[in-house]
Amino acid sequence: MTIREIAKKLGLSITTVSRALDGYPDVSQKTRTLVEKTAKEMGYTPNQAARMLRRKRSDTIGYIIPSTRPRFMDPFYSEFVAGLGDAAVTNALDLLVSSAPADQAVEMQIYRNWVQSRKIDGIVLNRVRIQDKRVQYLFANNMPFVALEFSKDGIDYPRVEVLCETAYQQLIKHIASLGFRRIAFIGGPEALILQFYRFSKYKEALITNGLIYDPNLVVLGDLTSSSGFESTKRLLSIPDPPNAIICINDETGFGAMHAISEAGLIVGKDIAVAGFDGIQNAAFSQPPLTTIDQPVYQIAGMLVDMLAKKIKGQPIQQEKITLEPNLIIRESTTGPMGK
Amino acid sequence: MTIREIAKKLGLSITTVSRALDGYPDVSQKTRTLVEKTAKEMGYTPNQAARMLRRKRSDTIGYIIPSTRPRFMDPFYSEFVAGLGDAAVTNALDLLVSSAPADQAVEMQIYRNWVQSRKIDGIVLNRVRIQDKRVQYLFANNMPFVALEFSKDGIDYPRVEVLCETAYQQLIKHIASLGFRRIAFIGGPEALILQFYRFSKYKEALITNGLIYDPNLVVLGDLTSSSGFESTKRLLSIPDPPNAIICINDETGFGAMHAISEAGLIVGKDIAVAGFDGIQNAAFSQPPLTTIDQPVYQIAGMLVDMLAKKIKGQPIQQEKITLEPNLIIRESTTGPMGK
DNA sequence: TTGTAGGCGTTATCAA
C-alpha cells in the first residue's frame, strides 16, 4: 500500500496524491476528496521510514527508565510512563521506552544511539544529576529535551520543578509538634539534584523550626525500599537514634517502616516516617504513609507538551513550571499519644 | 554523519564502507579496521529511517498498555513493561509504548497505524479477549505477535500461559481448612480470556474441595482496586455474604480488603481475601495479601525473546510456555483463630 | 576486493 498505487489507480501523479493527503492548499477540492476517499478505502497509511527519511524527523520521543533491581520498579515510574504515553498520543507522538542503570555506560549508549540514528525527536529526563552527562550531551547535540528537575550544569531547558520548601516546613513543624525532635533524613545518591535540593530544604526547615541539624541522622540510599530498609536499620543502631525519619521518596519510606516494625517499634508512635511522591500504595501501606504528594501523571503530561512545542519550534509559554506539592498527613506520623 | 562522509574521507566507495561496517566477508581486513576506526572516531551511527526503509524492518516492537483511570496504573504493568524493555535491549530491539483504553476504537487505531506504517516488526499482547480484534487483525496482516494468554479465536501464536488450576486448588483447600466455606470470586470483564479461565478453575476447585458453587458469590469488575472495592461492598450486602473472596488480581484484592475494613470487619479473620499476580505491594499491604505469584518480569522477557525469534523467522523451541504460579499465603487468609 | 547504480516510499522543488 503506497502512495504510488493510489496514484496509479486514480491516474494521478504521486505528487498530487501526496499533497492531497497532506492537506496542501494547491489541490482542487474534487481531487482531494477523491484521493482521501480512495486512500481510506485502500487502507493506506504513510510509510513511517520513508517519512522519517524525507522529513528528517520521527515524531517520536524517548524516555529511559532508570532500572534498579531486576524485578520491581518504583510505582512512580508506572505513573510517569502512563502520563508520558497518554500525553504523547494527544501530541501525535510515539513514545520509545528503554531502561538502563542510571549513570552507567549503557545508559549513555542508548541516548547516543537514539540521537545519532535520529530515532527520536526529543527526550524526557528525570532524576537529573549534578554533573549530568546526558544533559550535556543532549545540549551539545542540539537534541530537544525536557526534565523534571533543574540542572546545575548551567544549561537551560524547559522543565517542571516541584518545590519542597513549604512542604518540608509544614512536615517538620507537624512532626516536631508531636514531640519528635530528632528527625533523620534518608536521601538518595549524592549526585542527584533531587538529593541536593530536598536535603538542603530539610536542613533549612529543621533550623526554622528550632531543631538541631545532626549529620549523624543523615543516610544516603538509592531510592529503593530495600535501601530504605537498610538505611533505617543503620539509623536505629546509632547511640542516639532518631525518633522521626523523613525519606526522599515513598519507596524509601516503605523500607523504613518495614525496618522499624521489624525492630519491634511502632511506626507513627515510636518513630514517625514520611515519604515523598504520593504514590498510590502510600495510602494503603501499613500504616498509611505520610507523604508529600506530587501530581506525577500530570507532570509527565506537562513535560511532553513542552517537549512537543520545543520540537516544533513553537514558543513555550512557561519554560519553567514550578509546582507546590501537597503534604498528606497519615498514620505514619501519628504521634506518641496516638489518635 | 553519513556513510557517504566516511567514504569520502577515506577515498572509498559507500558500498565498501557499508559492507565493512555490516561485517560482510568480502572486505579486506585492512579496509575493515580502517573503516571501523574512522566510523567510531567520527561518531557514526546508521540512520534509522534509511535502514528501515531499505531493510523493510524497524527493529522495534510495540506494546500498548490498557489505560484505565487517568492517574494510577496497576503495578503489574510497570513490572511487565520493565521486563519488556530490558529484554528488548538484549535482543537489540527498541520498544514502542502507547496506552489506550481496552477494546475501544482508539486502541485498534494505534495497532493499525503501527502495523500499516511499518513502525514496528512485532507486538506483545496481554489481557487477550475472547473475540479479540487485535489478534484477528494482526494475524490477518501477518504481523508477528506474542501474548501472555491463549486465544479462543482458533489462532495460534507463541505465548506464555500461566496455569492456575493447581494454585486455585491449593488456595481453596487452604481457605476451606480455615473454616471459610462461602468463597466468593471477584473477576474481570467477561470478554477476557483471563476471566474465562480463572473463573472456570475457581469453580472446579470449589467442587473438588466439596464446596458449593453459588453464582450469587460471583461479581465481575474491571481489575482495578476501586472496582474491587465496589464489588466487595456489593458482596457484603447480600443476604448471606461470603466469608472469603478470591480476586482475579491483586489490585482487586486491595480494593476488597479496603471495603472489608471499612465495613468494620477484620481481613483474614472475618473474611479471607486472596489475589493473583504477586505484585510487590501485596507483601506490604495491610494486611499482607495472600496471592498467587507469577513471575511477571520474566514472563515479559520470555515473550520478547519469542517475538524476536518469530520476527527473524528463527525456530522457537517452545511455541507455548506454560508456567505454574506460586501460592503465597499471607495474613489476609489468617483464619478466625488467627495468631 | 572494490565500485556503480538502482531503489526503498515520501516530500519538496521546480516547471508546466
Add this chain to the structure above:
DNA sequence: TTGATAACGCCTACAA
C-alpha cells in the same frame, strides 16, 4: 492545479 524529478541515507545485485 498538476506533474516530472530529485533527493533523504542505506543496502545490495551486479559489474569490474
